[in-house]
Amino acid sequence: MHYPEPIAQLMESYMKLPGIGEKTAARLAFYTVNMQEEDVTRFAKSLISVKRDLQNCSICGNMTQNDPCDICEDKNRDQSVILVVEHTKDVISMEKMQDFKGLYHVLHGVLSPIEGTGPEDINIPVLIKRLQKDEVKEVILATNATVEGEATAMYLSRLIKPSGIKVTRLAHGLSIGSDIEYADEVTLLKAVEGRREM
Ligand SMILES: [Zn+2]
Numbered sequence: 001m002h003y004p005e006p007i008a009q010l011m012e013s014y015m016k017l018p019g020i021g022e023k024t025a026a027r028l029a030f031y032t033v034n035m036q037e038e039d040v041t042r043f044a045k046s047l048i049s050v051k052r053d054l055q056n057c058s059i060c061g062n063m064t065q066n067d068p069c070d071i072c073e074d075k076n077r078d079q080s081v082i083l084v085v086e087h088t089k090d091v092i093s094m095e096k097m098q099d100f101k102g103l104y105h106v107l108h109g110v111l112s113p114i115e116g117t118g119p120e121d122i123n124i125p126v127l128i129k130r131l132q133k134d135e136v137k138e139v140i141l142a143t144n145a146t147v148e149g150e151a152t153a154m155y156l157s158r159l160i161k162p163s164g165i166k167v168t169r170l171a172h173g174l175s176i177g178s179d180i181e182y183a184d185e186v187t188l189l190k191a192v193e194g195r196r197e198m
Contacts (some may be wrong), residue, residue, distance in 0.1 A: 007033070016121075018074075037126040056146045058131065061106035061123040063088040071104060078102040080137040084127065084156065086110055086144060090180040094142075100192060101139075103131070103141040111155055119155070129154075131165060140195055144179050157198040168195040 005013065007029045014025040032040060057089035058064070064070070070092075071077065081102030085091060091104050103185070109122040117126070139160055142147035157167045171194030180188065 003029075023082045024191055054097075056106070056108070056123075059126075060092050060104050061108060061126065062104055063106075076101075079142065080134055080135055082127075082130070082138075083140040083142050085180065086141050086149065086152075086179070090142065093180050093183065093188065101187050102138075107143070108154070110143060110146075110152040112148045124156070124159075128159065131160060131163065138168060138191070140168050140170065141198070142170045142180060142191075146179075153198070161198070167198045169198050170195050 003026070007026075010032060010068040011022070011025040013020065014020050014028050019032045032043075035043075053065055054063050055065075055067055057067055057072055059068045059072045062069045062071060066073075074187070078101050082105050083094065083100060083102055084105045084107060086107050086109065088106055091106060094100050094104070105123065105127045107122045107124065107127075108115055111117055111119065111122070130136070132198070141156055142155040143152045153169055157169075160167050168193040183191070183196070
């Protein structure tokens with residue numbers, strides 16, 4: 001089927017999104033044509049803004065508009081505890097719980113020998129530097145309960161423990177293979193409360 005060029009181009013962009021095939025892309029593209037002009041403009045602006053106005057915090061790696069991020073800048077938070085997560089989305093899940101008052105460190109991935117992801121490829125070197133100069137007493141490893149998440153937690157534990165900092169791992173009320181992103185707040189709270197020393 002031959003689509004008008006602007007539609008074809010828009011479809012091509014929609015198809016770059018996860019889980020969107022040609023049929024859905026066509027439906028979305030034709031829907032967009034019928035949207036209010038101001039809604040379309042706002043949509044286009046927000047697409048550009050998420051790329052242009054966001055950066056990773058130079059301290060914790062969290063996605064932010066200001067560097068350092070609001071969490072790192074908040075002196076009321078417990079500076080002695082750092083919770084290590086895979087992605088910015090995990091920080092948002094943890095913050096929704098409103099119970100964790102320490103700091104974060106976002107790895108932006110996990111170690112994966114199969115995909116060739118080593119410690120230098122994710123935000124580990126910055127974490128190690130951070131632990132050397134900050135007053136950190138505990139590191140909570142909150143990588144997901146997947147094979148790579150567990151391996152990353154083990155690696156970090158071995159790396160950090162010799163420095164005398166307490167290393168803990170989230171309790172797995174989070175079942176094996178489940179992601180922090182999808183855990184509800186009560187489950188997350190229990191996982192943090194029941195964390196065990198590694
Ligand atoms: Zn930060």
